[in-house]
Amino acid sequence: MITIYDIAAKAGVSAxxxxxxxxxxxxxxEKTRKRVRKVMEELHYIPNMLARSLVSxxxxxxxxxxxxxxxxxxxxxxRGAEDAAKKAGYRLLFANSxxxxxxxxxxxxxxxxxxVDGVLLAPTGDHSxxxxxxxxxxxxPFVVLDREIPGIDVDVVLGDSKAGARNLVEHLIRLGxxxxxxxxxxxxxxxxxxxxxxxxxxxxxxxxxxxxxLIVHLGYRDFHDDSALDQLFQLEQPPTAxxxxxxxxxxxxxxxxRARGFHVPGDISVVxxxxxGPAGAINPFLTVASQPAYQFGQLGMQLLIERLESENxxxxxxxxxPSQLIVRSSxxxxxx
Amino acid sequence: MITIYDIAAKAGVSAxxxxxxxxxxxxxxEKTRKRVRKVMEELHYIPNMLARSLVSxxxxxxxxxxxxxxxxxxxxxxRGAEDAAKKAGYRLLFANSxxxxxxxxxxxxxxxxxxVDGVLLAPTGDHSxxxxxxxxxxxxPFVVLDREIPGIDVDVVLGDSKAGARNLVEHLIRLGxxxxxxxxxxxxxxxxxxxxxxxxxxxxxxxxxxxxxLIVHLGYRDFHDDSALDQLFQLEQPPTAxxxxxxxxxxxxxxxxRARGFHVPGDISVVxxxxxGPAGAINPFLTVASQPAYQFGQLGMQLLIERLESENxxxxxxxxxPSQLIVRSSxxxxxx
DNA sequence: CTGTTAGCGCATTCAG
DNA sequence: CTGAATGCGCTAACAG
Numbered sequence: 257m258i259t260i261y262d263i264a265a266k267a268g269v270s271a272x273x274x275x276x277x278x279x280x281x282x283x284x285x286e287k288t289r290k291r292v293r294k295v296m297e298e299l300h301y302i303p304n305m306l307a308r309s310l311v312s313x314x315x316x317x318x319x320x321x322x323x324x325x326x327x328x329x330x331x332x333x334x335r336g337a338e339d340a341a342k343k344a345g346y347r348l349l350f351a352n353s354x355x356x357x358x359x360x361x362x363x364x365x366x367x368x369x370x371x372v373d374g375v376l377l378a379p380t381g382d383h384s385x386x387x388x389x390x391x392x393x394x395x396x397p398f399v400v401l402d403r404e405i406p407g408i409d410v411d412v413v414l415g416d417s418k419a420g421a422r423n424l425v426e427h428l429i430r431l432g433x434x435x436x437x438x439x440x441x442x443x444x445x446x447x448x449x450x451x452x453x454x455x456x457x458x459x460x461x462x463x464x465x466x467x468x469x470l471i472v473h474l475g476y477r478d479f480h481d482d483s484a485l486d487q488l489f490q491l492e493q494p495p496t497a498x499x500x501x502x503x504x505x506x507x508x509x510x511x512x513x514r515a516r517g518f519h520v521p522g523d524i525s526v527v528x529x530x531x532x533g534p535a536g537a538i539n540p541f542l543t544v545a546s547q548p549a550y551q552f553g554q555l556g557m558q559l560l561i562e563r564l565e566s567e568n569x570x571x572x573x574x575x576x577x578p579s580q581l582i583v584r585s586s587x588x589x590x591x592x
Numbered sequence: 593m594i595t596i597y598d599i600a601a602k603a604g605v606s607a608x609x610x611x612x613x614x615x616x617x618x619x620x621x622e623k624t625r626k627r628v629r630k631v632m633e634e635l636h637y638i639p640n641m642l643a644r645s646l647v648s649x650x651x652x653x654x655x656x657x658x659x660x661x662x663x664x665x666x667x668x669x670x671r672g673a674e675d676a677a678k679k680a681g682y683r684l685l686f687a688n689s690x691x692x693x694x695x696x697x698x699x700x701x702x703x704x705x706x707x708v709d710g711v712l713l714a715p716t717g718d719h720s721x722x723x724x725x726x727x728x729x730x731x732x733p734f735v736v737l738d739r740e741i742p743g744i745d746v747d748v749v750l751g752d753s754k755a756g757a758r759n760l761v762e763h764l765i766r767l768g769x770x771x772x773x774x775x776x777x778x779x780x781x782x783x784x785x786x787x788x789x790x791x792x793x794x795x796x797x798x799x800x801x802x803x804x805x806l807i808v809h810l811g812y813r814d815f816h817d818d819s820a821l822d823q824l825f826q827l828e829q830p831p832t833a834x835x836x837x838x839x840x841x842x843x844x845x846x847x848x849x850r851a852r853g854f855h856v857p858g859d860i861s862v863v864x865x866x867x868x869g870p871a872g873a874i875n876p877f878l879t880v881a882s883q884p885a886y887q888f889g890q891l892g893m894q895l896l897i898e899r900l901e902s903e904n905x906x907x908x909x910x911x912x913x914p915s916q917l918i919v920r921s922s923x924x925x926x927x928x
Numbered sequence: 929c930t931g932t933t934a935g936c937g938c939a940t941t942c943a944g
Numbered sequence: 945c946t947g948a949a950t951g952c953g954c955t956a957a958c959a960g
Contacts, residue, residue, distance in 0.1 A: 257649075259953055270931045275955055283929055300729065305705045306646045307953030310936045313593075315642070317706075325667050325674075328871050334661055338688055347702050350686030352674055366683050369641045370653075394638065479870070507873050532871040534815070535664050537843050539875040595937055606947045611939060619945055643937030646952045 258299045267295040278303060309371070318346045318560065319367045320553075321360065321377035322401075324477055325352040327504055328533030329549045330378065333401065336553025337376055344561045346373070355380050355477045361387055368394055374560045376553075378402045381444035399560040401552055404446040411563060413556045413575045417447045417529070420545035420579035421454025421499070422461075424527045427543065427581060428497045429462050432590035433525060437470040437488050437495035439505050445476070451501045451529060470495055479508025482515070489516070496590055500528035506542060521588035531582070542586045545579040552577065594635045603631040614639060645707065654682045654896065655703045656889075657696065657713035658737075660813055661688040663840055664869030665885045666714065669737065672889025673712055680897045682709070691716050691813045700726055710896045712889075714738045717780035735896040737888055740782040747899060749892040749911045753783045753865070756881035756915035757790025757835070758797075760863045763879065763917060764833045765798050768926035769861060773806040773824050773831035775841050781812070787837045787865060806831055815844025818851075825852070832926055836864035842878060857924035867918070878922045881915040888913065 260274040267274070269288055276282045277292040284292075295301075309315045320337050322330040334350065341348045349372060353360040360380050364387045367375055375391060375398040385405050391398050392408075400412040428436050438455050441448030452471070459466040469491060472484040488495055498513075500506035506528035513520055520526050531546040555575055596610040603610070605624055612618040613628040620628075631637075645651045656673050658666040670686065677684045685708060689696040696716050700723045703711055711727060711734040721743050727734050728744075736748040764772050774791050777784030788807070795802040805827060808820040824831055834849075836842035842864035849856055856862050867882040891911055 257953090260955095261953080271953090272932080272955080273930060276930085279955085281955090285929060288930085302704045302730065304646075304707060304953055306642050306651070306707055307936090308955080310640075310642045310646055310938095310953080311955050313936075325670055326664070326870055328662070328664075331661050331667055335688065338661075342698075347706065348686065350684065352671065362678075368638045370683065371640060371642055393636065504870060507870055510874050532874065534662055534840060534843055535868040535871040536874070538846050538868065538872070539877050541875050593937090597937080607938080608940095608947060609945090612946085615939080617939090621945065624946085640937050643952090644939080646937080646954090647939050649952075 257304075258301045259304070260301075262299060263292060263295050263301055266299065267292045313371075315371050315373055316346055317349055317370065317372045318557075319349040319351065319363075319370075319372045319375045319377075321351045321353055321363055321367075321375065323353050323355045323378050323380055324504070325350075327477075327502075327530075328535060329503060329530045329547065332533055332549035333378075333553035333556075336550035336555075337557045338553070340554045340557035340561070344557075346561065353380055355475055357381070357383055360384060364390055367391075368396070372396065374398060374564050376401060376556050376560050379405055381442065382406060382446070383444060397560065397563045399556045399563070401556045402447065406446075409572050411556075411559045411572050411574075413552050413559065413577065415447070415547045415552070415577050415579055417450035417579075418454040418457070420529055420547070420581075421451040421501075422458045423454075423579075423581040424499055424529070424543070424545050425455050425458035426462070427583065428499070428525060428527060428587065429458060429464065431497075431525065431587060433497040434464060434590075435467070435470060435493055435495045435497070437472070437498045438501065439484055439498060439509055440471060440473050440501040441476045441505070442473055447529075448473075448476075448501055451499075455499060474505060474508075476502050477504055479504045479506075479511075481508065482512050485509065485512040485516070495524070497525040497527070497587070500526065503528055503530040503532055503544070510542075521586050525587040525590075527587060529579070540584050543584045544582050546582050547579045548577050593640075594637045595640070596637075598635060599628060599631050599637055602635065603628045649707075651707050651709055652682055653685055653706065653708045654893075655685040655687065655699075655706075655708045655711045655713075657687045657689055657699055657703075657711065659689050659691045659714050659716055660840070661686075663813075663838075663866075664871065665839060665866045665883065668869055668885035669714075669889035669892075672886035672891075673893045674889070676890045676893035676897070680893075682897065689716055691811055693717070693719055696720060697723055703727075704730055704732070708732065710734060710900050712737060712892050712896050715741055717778065718742060718782070719780060733896065733899045735892045735899070737892045738783065742782075745908050747892075747895045747908050747910075749888050749895065749913065751783070751883045751888070751913050751915055753786035753915075754790040754793070756865055756883070756917075757787040757837075758794045759790075759915075759917040760835055760865070760879070760881050761791050761794035762798070763919065764835070764861060764863060764923065765794060765800065767833075767861065767923060769833040770800060770926075771803065771806060771829055771831045771833070773808070773834045774837065775820055775834060775845055776807060776809050776837040777812045777841070778809055783865075784809075784812075784837055791835060810841060810844075812838050813840055815840045815842075815847075817844065818848050821845065821848040821852070831860070833861040833863070833923070836862065839864055839866040839868055839880070842880075846878075857922050861923040861926075863923060865915070876920050879920045880918050882918050883915045884913050
């Protein structure tokens, strides 16, 4: 491995001078600067971040922890985060918790030993509080994405889950649906709670009675779990429409319905939160509440970098991004 | 920041003893081991990877460089790679080149200064040779995924692009199609060349004349480029079927067709390479040559780690993974 | 403008 | 079984 000492020796200067040339710091005569540069190229010198970071206590490494890398919402978010990080000269350490608290904890430990400068993360749920406190204890700045964690004051970028859910359900109500099932995420996750609230609000504002037996809970990734739909269709009055609380759950719902021989939207209408990215463009079919995923990542990363680079500890900020109702062909007026 | 010296002082031992406890190396009496462990917990000690890596010359960091993080093929591949890396105790530095050589080069530079132990990468194209040589010059082990690079001997995990393409085209021929367009990637990418070869082979083996005017080229990500289809539909005898060389191109093709008022498969049949992951399950529609994306990542990572951890420089290995023809509803027999 | 000294946190080597 | 000295590659602080 070529070090600054190798360069220094060959260029007939001290290591310090080489360091100064590399970092454009201090005053160096143009002549020696050129000589050093030339030797650096000849020897294919590559600075060693490890050594540099050990001294500076800065790695210029950030970490992005998401909960599902196969979910287009998060991959689009990741691109936003990546672009913003790159623009600011930071590298990104990706990780994927799979909606699993234990995996999340493992990654937080990794992050701690890796000495990243900051963390951008979508927490798995309320219990992530412990992991966040862990980060804070070790003075690693972080920004939370997509899900609010009760009990801790943080920078956070959220979607408007309540309004989005209300829009979706009101759309169904306008179409005449009265028995609308909610296939929700776990109550440990703020978005699931708020999507329920929106669902409830839509009912209340329309003067509709809410039937709790129409609500089932699954993990946001557990879209292969078919038992939820069993439950719904064993009801005396089964639903005529289903609101899936995220895109992956919608995939499961659609597959289950298909397996049961139901036609969407002929037999039953389906809507969900979050869109499907480029892959979904093949057959834009589901009526969704679409969120600006790219901006989640981009804005979150900006918040993080601002906090990293500013000295003063200004207030925590909370950004709420709107969702957009996109009506497509998975919903139909209720036939009498 | 708590260091081993802090622990040592509080536990009344030397830093070296602490180091030994942490790494389970050397012989330590059970008594002092316990004492040290206790102090470590009390002080919330976290080992500093930077310092450790600087000494050991190993970061236990690997890098995964893919070309499109919004493509389900690559995200599924990423999960395979991540799982395999995690199992072996490595952390993963993700990056996304966007099919852009310059971005790829930037990331290779980053990788070099970060001193990762190894790299798993899907190259952007043949010209990536230069980037690979750069890695080799600096003795960073790497494994290539998905695309073959002429002019360099490497470990590589490939799909069988030729056979997959032939299967798709033969399927169309069996349905009676004779004018089959190929919306291909750029010729700088091995998969695009091989998919062309499969396309050509299918024609030849069926005794069909190949019409070069039915072939257009786009970047694998440039699915918004509509001009390609213009070209095809200005032909005197336009195609009755289209083979898109990857999933993203298929998205573009379908969108363009829809914009032109064509119905798939009623007016025209469409097939493509690569499937669409969970999001595609909503409406399984396209007839595809599906590749085992997860295995690409998993096997590639295994090759990489084996090479990292074995001392001897055994031969380079080439793994070819089969693709599977999945016939769905985007193809129809040619109506007379 | 350039060089010397010291130290970032840890592990290897050699002594005890 | 445990400790002291040394160095990984680099840069901050001080000298010249």
